[in-house]
Amino acid sequence: MRLIETDQKEAFRRLVRAELPHLYAIARSLVGGDAEDAVQDCMLKAFERLDQLRDPAAGAAWLRRILVNCCRDRLRARARQPAPVDFDEAENFSLYQKIAYEDPFPYSDSLHLDFLQGFGPEDVRAVLLRLPEIYRVPLVLVHMHGFLAKETATALHVPLGTVLARLHRGRKLFEKQMWDYAKETGLLKEGVR
Secondary structure (H helix, E strand, C coil): CCCCCHHHHHHHHHHHHHHHHHHHHHHHHHHHHHHHHHHHHHHHHHHHCHHHCCCHHHHHHHHHHHHHHHHHHHHHHHHHCCCCCCHHHHHHCCHHHHHHHHCCCCCCCCHHHHHHHCCCHHHHHHHHHHCCHHHHHHHHHHHHCCCCHHHHHHHHCCCHHHHHHHHHHHHHHHHHHHHHHHHHHCCCCCCCC
16 A cells, blocks of 8 residues: 555545535435445545546546445445345235135135136236345246256355245245235225225
């Protein structure tokens, strides 16, 4: 690591003080609640690369470019994270018990089958698309395309145990989403909660 001269440090401080409100406003519009962290990342990267700033007059634009890249990194990381899911609710959900309790098809001897027959291929696809990708992909590979769990693990570059856990959680989430979808789209009879 090279030594930064005192006058360079002072020039950097002045630049940051002048640009900080602008940087924070940009970060807030790009990453919302992560704005402070993005600005901190920007300051750290800028300080580490201070020797790359050839023209001090271009310092403001230079900082903004670094900030935009830091925000993009945060957005990419956020996009890779699955949406939070309430697994306690999904884990305790049983489609079969829900159908039996709610009785959406009175006078039926095969409630479960009657419920499932209401779903066409486009409905199943719509329910699958509601699932976070991290659970949808293993379900599709294993249950729709016939992959073995071990083959799925290899294709996704994750351990077999991870695939098995995602399959279990994915099936539970799928059941819950089927019920919610059926209620929302009118696949259930009137009077069902």
